[in-house]
Amino acid sequence: MTLPISVISVSGTPAECGAAYGAAAAPLIAANVRLYLQRFRDQAGLDAAAVRAAGAAFRRASAEVHPRVAAMLDAVAEGAGANAEELYALNGRTELIYGTRHDGDGGCTSIGVLDTHTTTGGTLLGQNWDWHPAQREAMVVLQTRDEHGFEVVTLAEAGMLAKAGLNSAGLGVCLNMLGSDRDGPRAGVVPYHVLLRAVLESDHLGGALRVAARTPRGASLNLLLGQAGKAGEYGGEVIDVEVVPGDLGWLHPVDGFVTHANHIETAVAVHDRQRDFGGASLFRGARARRLLAAIMDDRPDRKVNEEDLKVVFRDHGGYPMAICRHVDERDEPLERAETVFSVLLDLDERRFGLAEGPPCGHxxxxxRLGLS
Known part of the structure; x- marks a missing residue:
């Protein structure tokens, strides 16, 4: 079965990849910029001038810290005929909308399973990505091969460079939005989605963790990272990292797997804003752990596969604010969310899987990685 949205495949230097992506996705990028300019006004009180000023600051910081990623994003703007500062603001939409407040129940439930606990012997990552339903119409899968032959495939909001994805080194990432009292505007921070792209440009797990730790940031996020092993030599690895401004915490798999939702589970010394308003995050990660553990308990070898992860991602416990999230019409329109897409990553096979959400009906x- 093919993917449910367009795949944009580009190759060359970062600038060449960005220009080709921008040209191919120009109508979607324009639509997405309009969508977010409206959200910035309605949710953060930012007019176009304020958005561009914030984008210019993001652009300067990105060019200093991650110049190859910045070169790609600059070229996306040129290729799409878009304003570069607005595109940087788009990639920093989490900072701009949620930087000083976090009063929604932004979703995402992530799972990582070590190769020792899968039936295929491959390391698996996956997540449900919960966001505004209208966003589904402005999404692409971006597949790139740089001038050195290094490949990345990732889900992306049009005009952004990354979300959940994997690369040709067998490194993958899933993500969850977090909120802490350290979030907020400050000089020199790199946008959330630029950081994600830099992580996916890493060719080993230690390098990805360096990127996560060393990138100046103004928003809290959770990164579920994994890397495939090498057959006959060593196994794969999975680690979950909660990255907040100025600090990070980490979780390792227990009984072969780790799960995460949208609240902080490590001992980072911040106030978790999820505590201020509650919501489904407080049970979704734990429920995913229980569901996966129950599947393992029913099997002598205690191993799971992609089909088992699909079962978890389609779970309706706590409906409508479940792992498989559906819109609750009682929410304010700007706060309505559902599972927009569900992602499955087989790091050993370099396979990227995607279902339109909610995944219970798709x-x-x-x-596979490998540009034609």
Whole structure:
């Protein structure tokens, strides 16, 4: 089965990749910029001038810290005929909308399973990405091969460079939005989604963790990272990292797997804003752990597969604010959310899987890394 949205495949230097992506996705990028300019006004009180000023600051910081990623994003703007500062603001939408407040129940439930606990012997990552339903119409899968042959495939909001994805080194990432009392505007921070792209440009897990730790940031996020092993030599690895401004905490798999939702589970010394308003995050990660553990308990080898992860991602416990999230019409329109897409990553096979959400009503399609 093919993927449910367009795959944009580009190759070359970062600038060449960005320009080709921008040109191919120009109408979607324009629509997404309009969508977020409206959200910045309605949710953060930012007019176009304020958005561009914030984007200019993000652009300067990105060019200093991650110049190859910045070169790609600059070229996306040129290729799409878009304003570069607005595109940087787009990639920093989490900082701009939620930087000083976090009064929604932004979703996402992530799972990582070590290769020792999968039936195929491959390391698996996956997540449900919960966001505003209208966002589904402005999404792409971006597949790039740089001038050195290094490949990345990732889900992306049009005009952004990354979200959940994997690369040709067998490194993958899933993500969850967090909120802490350290979030907020400050000089020199790199946007959330630029950081994600820099993580996916890493060719080993230690390098990805360096990027996560060393990138100046103004928003809290959770990164579920994994890397495939090498057959006959060593196994894969999975680690979950809660990255807040100025600090980070980490979780390792227990009984072969780790799960995460949208609240802080490590001992980082911040106030978790999820505590201020509650919501489904407080049970979704734990429920995913219980569901996966129950599947393992029913099997002598205690191993799971992609089909088992699909079962978890389609779970309706706590409906409508479940792991498989559905819109609650009682929410304010700007705060309505559902599972927009569900992602499955087989790091050893370099397979990227995607289902339109909520996944209870849709099948997963898969592609493998390898540009034609």
């Amino acid at each position: 099948k997963y399609g898969f592609i």
